[in-house]
Amino acid sequence: MNEPSHSSTLAGWREWVQLPEIGVPWIKAKLDTGAQTSSIHAHDTEVFERDGVDWVRFRVRPWQLSTDDEVTVECPLHDRRRVRSSSGHVEERFVVRMRVVLVHREVEVEVTLSNRDQMGFRMLIGREALQNGFDVTSSRSFLGGRAPRSMRRRNKGEV
Numbered sequence: 685m686n687e688p689s690h691s692s693t694l695a696g697w698r699e700w701v702q703l704p705e706i707g708v709p710w711i712k713a714k715l716d717t718g719a720q721t722s723s724i725h726a727h728d729t730e731v732f733e734r735d736g737v738d739w740v741r742f743r744v745r746p747w748q749l750s751t752d753d754e755v756t757v758e759c760p761l762h763d764r765r766r767v768r769s770s771s772g773h774v775e776e777r778f779v780v781r782m783r784v785v786l787v788h789r790e791v792e793v794e795v796t797l798s799n800r801d802q803m804g805f806r807m808l809i810g811r812e813a814l815q816n817g818f819d820v821t822s823s824r825s826f827l828g829g830r831a832p833r834s835m836r837r838r839n840k841g842e843v
Contacts, residue, residue: 695787695818696825701807702785703744706757710831711746711807712839713786715820719810721767721779722793725800729778731761740778742797746806747838767796784813787828791816 701713711724726742733739738761745754763779777796784793786809793813800806814820821827830836 692817692819693787693789694827695814695820696827697820697822698805698825699786699809699828700826700831701809701828703782704785704790705783706744706759707755708744708746708753710835710839711744712805712831713807713809714805715809715814715818717811717814717820719808720812721765721796722784722810722813723767723777723796723798723800723808725803725806726757726797727799729797731778737761740780740797742778744806748804748806750838752838762794765796767798769798784809786813786818789817 695715698712698714700710702709703711724744726744729740729742731738731740739758740761741756741758743754743756745751747753759780759782761778762781764776765779766774767777768774777798779794779796781792782795783790791813
């Protein structure tokens with residue numbers, strides 16, 4: 685699943701991605717080769733223990749300015765990492781692994797949980813994920829296609 689392909693998949697600087705494992709059919713993501721790690725907007729984050737292993741519970745709101753289609757996620761805690769935000773602020777974040785469908789290809793990536801309320805995208809795909817055989821072109825968008833119109837309207841808060 686994480687093996688780089690011999691030929692690269694071309695992706696735009698922003699893409700609609702799917703997170704099938706956690707029940708998020710569509711979320712708009714910014715592909716950022718300047719960011720090392722991928723990140724998703726998560727809130728009400730809490731760590732708990734299950735069978736002697738640390739897990740994390742969090743909620744994902746895939747749409748900007750809306751609580752529609754909110755999903756509660758529980759998954760094993762993969763790591764805790766100090767991450768420097770684009771503003772230079774360093775914070776410790778929880779890291780989980782999840783499958784992401786990007787431009788019709790499914791890859792497993794590490795994703796940090798963060799508050800992206802002030803960001804234009806609920807998800808950021810960083811270069812660790814993009815090293816799975818993706819080439820990003822900064823002059824194009826949505827090379828993997830667009831989410832259905834009804835989903836795109838939800839993202840704009842136009843339900």
